[in-house]
Amino acid sequence: MDHSTIVMIALLMALAAALYSTVGHGGASAYLAIMALFSVAPDTMRPTALALNLVVAGLGSWRYWRAGQTNLKLLLMFAATAVPAAFIGGGIKVPPDIYRPLVGALLWAAALRLFWHPSLLAGREPRPVSAAVALPVGALIGLLAGLTGTGGGIFLSPLIILFGWEDARKTSGVVAGFILLNSIAGLAGNVTSMQALPAELPILVAAVAVGGIVGTWLGAGRLPKPRLLQGLGLVLVIAGAKLIFA
Template sequence: MDGTTIVWIATLMAVAAALYSSVGHGGASAYLAIMALFSVAPETMRPTALALNLVVATFAAGRFALKGQTDWPILSAFAVTAVPAAYIGGSMELAPSIYRPLVGAMLLLAAVRLFWQPERLAARPAHPPSLAVTLPAGAALGLLAGLTGTGAAYF
């Protein structure tokens, strides 16, 4: 990979990091999309996106926590199973023939979900989920996050 390509990738990732962190996310989906556009190898994509996501999400989460905008009980209820599952998923090796379609499907589903009845979803009342929901959901989302190199906030 030549120097110009690396500069373009780094610039795009810096812009993505700034935009995503402003709303409390780490930007893994953007990093993955950028690397896919530049044909970066899957074995490089996943750990790079995950590492960048952890750094940016830590800064974003810290800013939100300092402003008192973090619901610690709900966060803990998801994290108790998501963190170990993400570690397990991150430890697994996926063949490029599985990894690329999985990431592509996740990006596509997230885009579809973003535009699917946004007003109705925003207007619905919010209720804290029970542990019967948060524990298995956290494990499933953590595993997917680890397998793909995305952060759990993506889901």
């Protein structure tokens, strides 16, 4: 890639990281879409997106934890089955033609629900989720995360919010940690793919780190809950479009 292309990709990824990290996401789906736009080789896209996910989700996990916005019990309940499932999914290659449109449509439906009643959802008292629900849900999301090359946050966030398992800000803290663990597992499940990481990776890492710092600074305690929910809705719209049209 020439220098101008690298700069453009880095700037777009920094913006994506800032947007996604406000709601605890790592941004893998956006990074995949950006790389596809610039015709990056498919073998390079997946490990690069997961590697960048580690940076942004790592920053988010730390900042939300420092701000007291991480429900560790809820995180561990979902991660207990999600992490091994993400490891398994990371080693499986499945044609995306079947599940991409379906998952994209589900994400758009979740986004629409969040845009319709953000104040109502933000004001609800959290209710606990049982292990009988969290463990199988975590396994399914972890498998999807491994298969798609993402951290699974776009699947977990709307479930936590829509079912009232945690409030918006602590959802971001849970999701950041969830994405970090799943991204590690997904890369480990297909460790040979790391050989395809681009030489420009340090530049991209620096770009998403800056975006992640800004986004987590805004999301950890400076945006009101309704805005966080609307931000999540926007993330889901973007991710759904990527899954359907990319």
